[in-house]
Amino acid sequence: MSSDNQNKRARSENNEEGSDDWKSQPPYAPNDEMKGKKATMTGSCHCGDVKFEIYADKPLKAHFCHCSTCHKLHGSAMHWSAVMEKTDVLFKCSTDKMSFYRTEDQTVKHELPAKMTCVRCKSPICDEGRGKILMYPSLFDFSKKEDQEPWMPVHHIFYENRSIEIEDGKDKWTGMQDSSEKMDEKAIHGRKGAAGSGNK
Ligand SMILES: [Zn+2]
Ligand SMILES: [Zn+2]
Numbered sequence: 401m402s403s404d405n406q407n408k409r410a411r412s413e414n415n416e417e418g419s420d421d422w423k424s425q426p427p428y429a430p431n432d433e434m435k436g437k438k439a440t441m442t443g444s445c446h447c448g449d450v451k452f453e454i455y456a457d458k459p460l461k462a463h464f465c466h467c468s469t470c471h472k473l474h475g476s477a478m479h480w481s482a483v484m485e486k487t488d489v490l491f492k493c494s495t496d497k498m499s500f501y502r503t504e505d506q507t508v509k510h511e512l513p514a515k516m517t518c519v520r521c522k523s524p525i526c527d528e529g530r531g532k533i534l535m536y537p538s539l540f541d542f543s544k545k546e547d548q549e550p551w552m553p554v555h556h557i558f559y560e561n562r563s564i565e566i567e568d569g570k571d572k573w574t575g576m577q578d579s580s581e582k583m584d585e586k587a588i589h590g591r592k593g594a595a596g597s598g599n600k
């Protein structure tokens with residue numbers, strides 16, 4: 401083994417962060433395909449340390465998630481997520497401003513899948529998978545309400561775990577989309593009404 405390889409291995413064994421190769425790839429640095437493209441949207445965390453650009457008019461798909469992890473990590477009744485290609489997102493700040501967290505083993509390192517927060521204000525920024533990235537449209541700089549339209553969720557996931565009833569006609573899945581059961585919204589609200597806790 402060359403000393404270079406030995407150094408590399410020693411680094412990945414000793415350093416929690418492992419290889420830094422990811423820092424030179426989308427969404428942390430542009431690839432050739434992204435250079436010269438015009439951003440369609442910008443976004444940031446609450447304090448502005450973490451900034452990003454979006455290079456798509458709409459996501460691959462978007463959802464409201466009602467899972468218990470989202471409840472914990474976002475402190476909200478549900479979470480708005482947009483699935484995107486990593487090449488349609490570009491972070492415009494140093495990776496020093498970002499902190500990563502893996503729900504799988506509860507470690508803080510950039511090993512995918514991992515969720516990112518801002519080091520300073522702790523805003524949740526995104527959930528980076530191995531192939532795609534989940535961006536949070538709540539962080540986008542929409543100039544008017546109509547601009548949100550293409551980013552609005554088409555369905556609810558983990559709706560069985562909901563803490564709020566949403567009667568919006570969108571598909572409701574008990575768990576992940578397509579790999580769980582689709583719930584009947586009318587039946588749910590019918591039950592709610594019968595129990596006397598609904599508005600109808
Ligand atoms: Zn921040
Ligand atoms: Zn969730």
